Amino acid sequence: PNxxxxxxxxxxxxxxxxCPCKIKIDRLIIDYHAKLITLIDVKTLGDFSSNxxxxxxxxxxxxxxxxxxxxxxxxxxxxxxxxxxxxxxxDLLSQGFTINDDFIFIVVPKNDSAILDCxxxxxQKETLxxxxxxxxxxxxxxxxxxxxxxxxxxxxxxxxxxx
Numbered sequence: 001p002n003x004x005x006x007x008x009x010x011x012x013x014x015x016x017x018x019c020p021c022k023i024k025i026d027r028l029i030i031d032y033h034a035k036l037i038t039l040i041d042v043k044t045l046g047d048f049s050s051n052x053x054x055x056x057x058x059x060x061x062x063x064x065x066x067x068x069x070x071x072x073x074x075x076x077x078x079x080x081x082x083x084x085x086x087x088x089x090x091d092l093l094s095q096g097f098t099i100n101d102d103f104i105f106i107v108v109p110k111n112d113s114a115i116l117d118c119x120x121x122x123x124q125k126e127t128l129x130x131x132x133x134x135x136x137x138x139x140x141x142x143x144x145x146x147x148x149x150x151x152x153x154x155x156x157x158x159x160x161x162x163x
Contacts, residue, residue: 014075038100065103
């Protein structure tokens with residue numbers, strides 16, 4: 001029997017707190033020995049791989065890792081681009097498998113520096129709060145018939161306060 005299974009380019013569609021969500025996981029690893037499911041994203045970098053932390057902060061990759069993990073863990077009515085994979089994941093979870101709290105970034109530099117794997121521990125409250133706000137903004141705009149944007153959200157809130 002295989003100890004690991006690796007699935008690439010997994011699209012995952014769910015509903016999370018009434019909000020439709022989609023993620024595209026570059027690589028999902030199932031570790032049958034540790035009963036662990038790990039999400040991985042590949043980032044190419046036009047810089048030295050050792051500078052990834054700076055790029056992570058500049059582009060807020062921590063939001064992506066929190067969002068992907070949250071959507072994969074908490075979403076309901078899941079659908080996938082891989083037939084039967086939702087049932088497989090649900091079956092594994094029912095057998096005691098867990099979703100890794102460490103989201104892994106594989107950093108592939110375009111120069112000659114080394115390829116790195118960087119672990120981000122999900123569950124950070126400040127980042128999760130930003131995701132909750134973004135989802136609230138999205139739903140509020142949709143309910144008001146507006147295109148989801150920060151500006152439309154603010155204008156919707158001001159309308160509520162003015163009236």
